[in-house]
Amino acid sequence: MPELTVVRVREAFDALATGDREKILEYWHEDVRFEIPGNHAQSGWHEGIDAFLGFLGVVAKVSGGSYRAENITITVNPDDGYSVDVNTNWARRAGAPEDGDSPYDVLDVTAMHLLRWQDGRIAEGRGVILGDGVSTSALWWAPIDATGFRRGTQ
Amino acid sequence: MPELTVVRVREAFDALATGDREKILEYWHEDVRFEIPGNHAQSGWHEGIDAFLGFLGVVAKVSGGSYRAENITITVNPDDGYSVDVNTNWARRAGAPEDGDSPYDVLDVTAMHLLRWQDGRIAEGRGVILGDGVSTSALWWAPIDATGFRRGTQ
Amino acid sequence: MPELTVVRVREAFDALATGDREKILEYWHEDVRFEIPGNHAQSGWHEGIDAFLGFLGVVAKVSGGSYRAENITITVNPDDGYSVDVNTNWARRAGAPEDGDSPYDVLDVTAMHLLRWQDGRIAEGRGVILGDGVSTSALWWAPIDATGFRRGTQ
Amino acid sequence: MPELTVVRVREAFDALATGDREKILEYWHEDVRFEIPGNHAQSGWHEGIDAFLGFLGVVAKVSGGSYRAENITITVNPDDGYSVDVNTNWARRAGAPEDGDSPYDVLDVTAMHLLRWQDGRIAEGRGVILGDGVSTSALWWAPIDATGFRRGTQ
Known part of the structure; x- marks a missing residue:
């Protein structure tokens, strides 16, 4: 069983980025649960790798492909089987004005993932x-823009 | 053109409750816009009578038919063409435990509608x-229950 | 006892603006209760005319005197003893950059007051x-700016 | 310089709990900055060990001494100088009914601290x-209870 290290956490996200299901399942359990914070349309527990990948697809779509994440650090506890990765996240809502900086249009936060590992995955x-950031990201995820106009389904 | 009175406001909501489209259009413009407050899934401007009736259908469905409103008062300004009706609202989320009182499960607020009238409608x-109530109703409208479990599409 | 009319509601706010306590008490009960919405530092029921005037003083201070309100309409129900006045509100937080438009710095909302009248006051x-507006005004009222810097007690 | 380990993180919080300033400064820089999330009265960056200890005093007071934390895990990255500790937090607002479970009265969340270490502290x-939890803890921190009654300064 591979050890829980900073490198292995990084590899798990790299695998996710490939979109290669077989590769992903080397690092993620098929029945992984993933919780999105807050109470917006995508919040709560997504159950199973397909639901989780589906969520990532929604992010890509809602951000018009503009979503960017940059890692700051990764911390681990191999004995307990936990890791935490810290990242900056940036995204513009699809359809939002290119020059606007309203929190309804631009997501600009620092976020973390707390991961629990079992049997190396x-x-x-x-x-x-x-x-x-939970307040401002609620506006980014909202079905409305700053004027209350409903910008379409998420 | 009918005068804007407390009675006429009451009749407009009575017409809505019948579900009779022709009756409804005696009081509501076909291209009426209606704004739901907050930033949850149903928030923002619903454009046109069909979108508005669709929203009322969602409320009925999400509340499992438990939604109740009771009028407190109705104020009018016939010269400006505005009315405000004040109501208590109560509803249990469909699927929520019958004895729970978490704001994720039970909506219990006082709310108002500001209506602008034109040509008697x-x-x-x-x-x-x-x-x-905007905070607590955000939890009621949330796609999650108090544990973060996603309770299904709205 | 003076009748509840649109003019009388307007006079009640004009009296408030004078700051003349005797004049104010012609329109407002000494033990008036006034609720500020949301859950920020000034939210909830302010009990008594002095607490209410104290709140208005806080608004003036926190906005560095920039707070402006413009009336849209006033609706009344003399039989029930209720009025509702609808207003646009604008204010910049004291100390906020002059050219910023973040909701942490600029309040720009439409708001209403539901007033219950008793014996003409x-x-x-x-x-x-x-x-x-409850979401965005929560950011304006927050003890922090958009960077998390604590901008001093309210 | 002491190494950044799970044990050292635990010791840092144990030192904090003693209230012994000299002991605390073995683990915490005198000019440490600590950010409380959300936008309630205590949110934002508390600058310096005294401001941070002052915040802990406010928690003790506002919770009537009922605040409890239990550690789940601690993750570290000694190379980058970061740790994350994960804890459950529970507290009842001072003055809240003993049998109530409203989020205005009871805080019941899982939380984390991201710590950046420099020169062993x-x-x-x-x-x-x-x-x-950011939504529900906003209600716990609010100056109001579930009825809008202002429960006193924080």
Whole structure:
């Protein structure tokens, strides 16, 4: 069984980015649960790798492919089987004006994932946003823009 | 053109409750806009009588038919063409435990509608919730229960 | 006893603006209760005319005197003893950059007051904000700016 | 310089609990910055060990001494100088009914601290709450109870 290290956490996210299901399942359990924080349309526990990948697809679509994440650090506890990765996240809502900086249009937060590892793979993940990012990201995820116009289904 | 009175406002909501489209259009413009407050899945401007009736259908479904409203008062300004009706609202989320009182499960607020009248019919409505009811109703509308479990599409 | 009319509601707010306590008490009960919506530092029921005037002083201070309100309409129900006045509100937080438009710095909402009249004077008032203004005004009232810096006590 | 280990993180919090300033400064920089998440009265960056200890005093007071934390795990990255500790938090607001379970009265969340270490001591900390805990803890921190009654200054 591979050891839980900073490198292995990084590899797990790299695998996710490939979209290669077989590769992904080397690092993520098929019945992984992943929690998105807050109470917006995508919040709560997504059950199973397909639901989780589906969520990532929604992010890509809602952000018009603009979503970017940059890693700050990764911490681990191999004995307990936990890791935490810290990242900056940036995204513009699809259809939002290119020059606007309203929180309804632009997501600009620092966030973390708490991952629980079992038998060398991720069994559970919980996303979380720092500072007042839960408030501002609620506006980004909202079905409305700053004027109350409903910008279409998420 | 019928005068804007307390009685006429009451009749407009009575017409809505019948579900009879022709009757409804005696009081509501076909292209009426109606705003639901907050930033949950149903928030923002619903454009046109069909979108508005669709929203009422969602409320009925999400509340499992438990939604109740009771009028407190109706205020009018016939010269400006505005009315405000004040109501208590109560509803249990469909599927929520019968004895729970978590705000994720039970909606219990006082709310108002600001209506703008044009040519004897309602052209625009804006819902609004008193006190901290926007916070608690956000939990009721959330796709999750108090444990983060996703309770299904709204 | 003076009748409850649109003019009398307007006079009640004009009296408030004078700051003349005797004049104010012609329109507002000494033990008036006034509710500020949301859950920020000034939210909830302010009990008595002095607490209410104290709140208005806080608004003036926190906005560095920039707070502006413009009336849209006033609706009344003399039989029930209720009025509702609808207003646009605008204010910049004291100390906020002059050219910023973040909701942490600029309040720009439409709001209403539901007033209950008793014996010709206001016995109870409840403020309420339209659209998603409760969310954005929570940021304006927050003890922090958009970077999390604590901008001093309110 | 002491190494950054799970044990050292635990010792840092044990030192904090003693209230012994000299002991605390063995683990925490005197000019440590600590961020409380959300936008309630205590949110944002508390600058310096005294401001941080002052915040802990406010928690003790507002919870009437009922605040309890239990550690789940601690993760570290000694190379980058970061640790994350995960804890359950529970507290009843001082003055709240003993049998109530409203989120205005009872805080019941899982939370994390992201700590940045420098020269063997904590230079920066950022608190964060999992799931929808930012929403429910906003109600716990609110100056109001579930009825809008202002429960006194924090």
